[in-house]
Amino acid sequence: MKLRVKATKSFGAFRLEAGFDVEGSRIGIFGESGSGKSTLVNMLAGLDRPNSGELLLDGEPLFDSSRRINVPPERRRVALVFQNPHLFPHLSVRGNLLYGWKRCAVANRQVGLDDIIDVLKIGHLLERGVTNLSGGEKQRVALGRALLSNPRLLLMDEPLSALDDALRFQIIPYLRGACEAFAIPYLFISHSLVEMRLMADRVIVFSRGRQVADSTPDELARSRMGASPVGYINILRLADPREHQNLTSYNWEGNRLLLTASPGEGELLFELSSKDMILFKKHPEAISARNLFRCTVAGTFEAGRKAGVELDCGNGRLVAEVAAEAARELDLTVGSEVFAAVKASAFRRLG
């Protein structure tokens, strides 16, 4: 998918001046509240008309003020999933799902109802009304309805922010997996960096109506580490839980980690802040932290008054954060050995 955005839009004192070209299938739009993310999405969907400029999707204009082109929303083949699912209350789950499909030209019907039911695991819900579905079920139906309209581009505007933490991370594999399964590119809008890292390959950052950066989600997270109260969030996929002395031992990239979290099924996502790791130059004699990794320094980066330290631990990579003076004392040259201590309680489950 190739997208060109060169457009302005004013609402009173707020002015959006967007100008970027982007290519890919998993694009993130990140920015603080009021930075213009939804305005951008609404312009692409045809719900807001830019004051001027052009919007091209795969080289075809959706809007072009100089040529007086403004393709109506229903002819753009751009679907939207919002924070709140906006399902039709008078229709069953099946009726909601088929709504977009029926309006899609026969020639464009690549994705069918059976495919969607399978990928989103909603077969058991088909004949139910939508009012009593859980938040996560509603969002899966909304996603299914959007995908069944066989869009050229799916816009997801904060699709997870109405869900509680656990549900947010359970829905992400559906959002990402379904779009991948049907090769539907998306623009994912969020102000959560962790969501961005799980959903996007490239991210455009907005602030006060202008794009201020274009990078990978991970680079963005590193650049914000020093200023962020939560530091850099390491995302770990853990598996094979075993009980061990009132704690749970998990496999992570060839290491066994000890966590206070109770065992769960299958592969689980956990976060670990860069602030929750303590580095030692030599193997400490005895420590209270239940995890001690022998690591190799893979690199360092500056983040304000802090230094980020990339560590290879087994087959995995973690980012720790230390004060600049500590970085000098530890002599963090690439390839040198350090020990990283982490408390069992420092890992937080995502989902």
Ligand SMILES: Nc1ncnc2c1ncn2[C@@H]1O[C@H](COP(=O)(O)OP(=O)(O)OP(=O)(O)O)[C@@H](O)[C@H]1O
């Ligand atoms: N229809 C409208 N009428 C008047 N002002 C609007 C309208 N839509 C958006 N705005 C204003 O435009 C600015 C940008 O809003 P927008 O919703 O695009 O931001 P956002 O980055 O999506 O924020 P959030 O993350 O809080 O959803 C805000 O100041 C908002 O109040």
